[in-house]
Amino acid sequence: MSINLFVICRVWQPLVVALGLLLSMQAQAALNIQHWQTSNGAAVYFVENHDLPIIDISTNFAAGSARDDEKSGLAGITRYLMTLGAAGLTDQQISNGIADVGAILGGELDADRAALKLRTLSSAREQQAALDIYTSILHKPDFPAATLTREKARIIAGLKEAATQPASIANKAFMKALYGNHPYAVEEEGVPEAVGALQRDDLQKFYQQYYGAKNAVIALMGDMTPEQAKAIAERISSGLPDSPAAGALPAVSYPQAPVERRIAHPASQSHILLGYPGVKRGDDDYFALYVGNYILGGGGFVSRLTEEVREKRGLVYSVYSYFMPLQELGPFQVGLQTKRDQAEDALKLVRETLRKFISKGVTEAELKAAKQNIIGGFPLRIDSNSKILDYLSVIGFYKLPLNYLDEFNGKVEAVTATQIQDAFSRRINPDNMVTVVVGGSQ
Template sequence: MAKLAKLQFSAPAWLASFMVVALMLFSSISQASVKIESWMTEQGAKVMYVHSPQLPMLDIEVTFDAGSIRDGDDFGLASFTASLVGTATKTQSEDQIADGFNKIGAQFGGSASRDNASFSLRTLTRDGVMQAAFEQYLDALTQAQFKPEIIERERERLLLGIKQKSVKPQQILNDQLWANLYPNHPYAHPTIGTEATVAKLDQAKLEQFYQSHYLANNAVIAIVGNIDKKQAEKMAQQLSSSLPTGEKPAALAKPKALAKAQSISKEFPSSQTYYSLTQLGIERGNKDYVPLFVGNHLFGGSGFGSYLMEEVREKRGLVYSVYSYFAPMKQNGPFIIGLSTKNASAKEAEQVVQQTLKDFLNDFSEERLQAIKDNLIGGWPLRMDSNSKILGYISMIGFYGMPLDYLEWFPEQIKKVTKQDILDAWNRQIQPDKMLTIMVGQPE
């Protein structure tokens, strides 16, 4: 899922130019296998490490179980907290922190999603740069302060963003999707909160959330770059020992699937109708993920190679784009089909989508399946052709408890998956007669 509350200090132009050249070099190197090493720090943080010596770069990401699922009734608390980390510390002001990163060409970013909050560092590994960047990162992340004047400034910015959602039909649809697909569940509310809840977030609540969730034993530390394991161990231990330890959050409740089909229509003054057909999907680690993933590329996830694009756009010209995807999360994330079309063709597009799904659950071309599998397997190395991509994968593997050989195991499973495996998995997981339909616009 897209992450919110993004905080980013950018590198200067010279580093950007270097990165373009460096990534071109890195992309030319075969990434047939990625060796992931993992261990626990003394304080209980899980470390994921990949030695990547091709470039003089270091990427670090620390991920906490501190997403909006931990908001309680204070919707937006996790996102607001994440957006303020890096704006002040015990010894540095906001300007000093930003200048500290910019002077050495390092990048710091922070964001929060429904499941977690994560904070990244990217720096060169050359002498005099890496250590300074790491120390700045360590201070910004582990010694965060929440200044009242910054809180109020950022609150105004956040409230403005929430208000702007009311004039964006895509955002209206998205909020309706989560609220109605996950009633009475922590996934239901918007990650950034609502006007009413954000207005009530104060310094005490932000500090309490930071102190109770940004814990060493509630963290995954991912490290990728041109440093050896001894250096990685030292950095991980410094990060871990600079964070407190405490009680980890309770396990997340499992959401309940819809008992019957539901339909929601929201009037919006637009020439387009925004449409979604959705239901609960699967959680991370579900045994059906590979056949669902491969099948989705054939059904709606591969652009012009998909059945949805063929039926809705190519044959009938009803849309510019139509898509589908599974979003596995800590618990069952959504399966979503989405499109936008002229108001006059909204009902027809809906009928075509529903029929295409029913047809796919019954049968599909074996030849087209093989073409999708060949494409996925052939393109697999490109999913790991940069340190940042590898960092994203190993952060995910560590946070969701996936096996260390996941990046080698997954393409092998794609090779093995059969048409019958896909039909079985899709018919186990997808129930077309119990889905949520949402339209935002003026469908005729």
């Protein structure tokens, strides 16, 4: 479950509108990323920008769903309940306090990371009030028992509803088939039985183990000087648990034989997913695979899969492919939706298209067009403070080079057709892919 819940009330509208004005300034200039460690070991990544009177903060921990062990859903519920009661404040008091100063409180969770975010005005009163609440959440979460009971019931109801939806069924079955016993197979949302069994003590222990300063990456962006940023980072890190950094996740194994799962469902459409372990963050093959995948299925209507399977044959409503790099090998996935009676034809054609792509590679015309589209769209990746903040978090958490964004377009431009074919042929084995089909009868 990618938790992305925001408390948004009375946000100063002119600030939101003004974010668009940053495009020409931020997208054109190289980002000066400053990096240091706090006195108790938290890593800090900071970009100074005074164009708007706002600051953005994201505190990231190696506390994603891959750390759940046998308690599926624990990471997500821990992160979420931190925002629903802290230092004696109720969830309503937290919400009202954030709203009163026009701030935004948010968070995210994936397999690797849990993050808590804050956007606030940089003026002293509003900033101080927002930081008071934000640091209370980070330092003194209460995990109220009554709130936990309430939220468990809500989450379980959502999980039971999701268990009837073909897209959700396909995604969960795909990750389980692809990763087996690896922690990446753990369902981010949890499963009803495991969620129902979670106790307040479980959340407290998870917090103490994974929310320590040595396990934290603090990303800061906006209207503050380096001295102010250092003070804020120290304030955030100083109250975190004194626990060791999380250990490395186990390596991902490649499938030794093809895996296919077919799941009956009464829906009129079949949902089909194919995949294979892909790449890690910072992988040497990343840019060749990224540009190649744009041509294969990541470029929307200009991709090979869309052209062959949708436009020429009309076999699917949608088809795509992507790589999701993680700390260990994240998934390479091809997905499509089609009428039940066309599912076999569509699946066969997708497999043929993928095999041809891997064996024959890309044309120079396709490569040129892909580079132009990727590079031309790059300014939109960093056209707001919040987008830059997300990149800072990724750069810091995965220890990417500080000039990662500055060199992005150059890395894309340097990719050759030979590199794409070589990377795909080495990294993706079409004979041993995982396939999940949801729809139709058994």
